Amino acid sequence: MNLSGEAVGQAARFYKIPPEHILVLSDDITLPIGALRIRTKGSSGGHNGLTNINELIGTQEYARIRVGIGNEFGRGQQVDYVLGALSKEEMEEMPSVCKRVIDGVKAWATIGPDRAMNTVNTKPQKQ
Numbered sequence: 001m002n003l004s005g006e007a008v009g010q011a012a013r014f015y016k017i018p019p020e021h022i023l024v025l026s027d028d029i030t031l032p033i034g035a036l037r038i039r040t041k042g043s044s045g046g047h048n049g050l051t052n053i054n055e056l057i058g059t060q061e062y063a064r065i066r067v068g069i070g071n072e073f074g075r076g077q078q079v080d081y082v083l084g085a086l087s088k089e090e091m092e093e094m095p096s097v098c099k100r101v102i103d104g105v106k107a108w109a110t111i112g113p114d115r116a117m118n119t120v121n122t123k124p125q126k127q
Helices: 006-016 046-057 078-083 088-110 113-120
Strands: 024-030 034-037 063-068
Touching: 006 046, 024 046, 024 088, 034 113, 046 113, 063 088, 088 113
Parallel strands: 024 063
Antiparallel strands: 034 063
16 A cells, blocks of 8 residues: 555556546544544545655545554554454455445546535444
């Protein structure tokens, strides 16, 4: 993910995809597990992969769906947390989270970013 700008940039140039037609999915430790946020542009927020994309496509003007992974880690343990295994409870939530991400991608593509944001940018529902 940290170097994903290379793939995004190459694909965008090869297929002549304008930035406003790019949608990036990324994890986000500032959101609770399962929360989703669609944004049509913005800074990387310190996310190395988004920073790399911004640098290599030359703009922040592309959409992203940020998927919350929570921030239950101690000081200096961020890498281990992000790359670590999910708990049993988190694994049980994943089918629902994945469905909501897929629905968010479909909404972005079919009803447009603004309406998709109104639909997707809600707090996750506990089952």
